[in-house]
Amino acid sequence: AQKITQTQPGMFVQEKEAVTLDCTYDTSDPSYGLFWYKQPSSGEMIFLIYQGSYDQQNATEGRYSLNFQKARKSANLVISASQLGDSAMYFCAMRDLNQGGKLIFGQGTELSVKP
């Protein structure tokens, strides 16, 4: 069975500093996708970044980068130069390409950016 684990319920970071949000996963399928979403208090799910299991390089999108370590089954999100607007819940998710593409989410990490 697939599983996504986020072990940090809450994180604090000083404005303009970088922060790493941890995510580990477990699957027996060789083909999968890993996602990070941001959920502000309004509830909408904002897509941040995607990493395919066969991608050789770590994904980057602006201030977001994904530290993909396949052997360790980890997909940590790095946010550089934190901004006050980054304060939100962050969810790591995995999609099994062999099971209809449904997303399985981790427990989430609540990030608070301090001025």
Place this chain on the structure above:
Amino acid sequence: GAVVSQHPSWVICKSGTSVKIECRSLDFQATTMFWYRQFPKQSLMLMATSNEGSKATYEQGVEKDKFLINHASLTLSTLTVTSAHPEDSSFYICSARGILNTEAFFGQGTRLTVV
């Protein structure tokens, strides 16, 4: 990115009544739609997956007679909470994926309160 519109954004209903939530893909054909439920400070839990023209596939523990899902067209899926009770109060959010999409796009979510 593609746009998914969910309506209503919030609803209050009396115990025993039914509530319908709509999820529309505005600029792409959604071959698959997913319905999630989220309690405060918790993760998104997948309720069901629906493919256009087929019966929905429900996750274990989700009552299919209570949460009716219809995906009659490539742009619209509906979730009906039948005979709602206070314990059904939650945040419901849909996501939609087209046949060519890597990611699924989320609606804005619906906050349901049953009184």
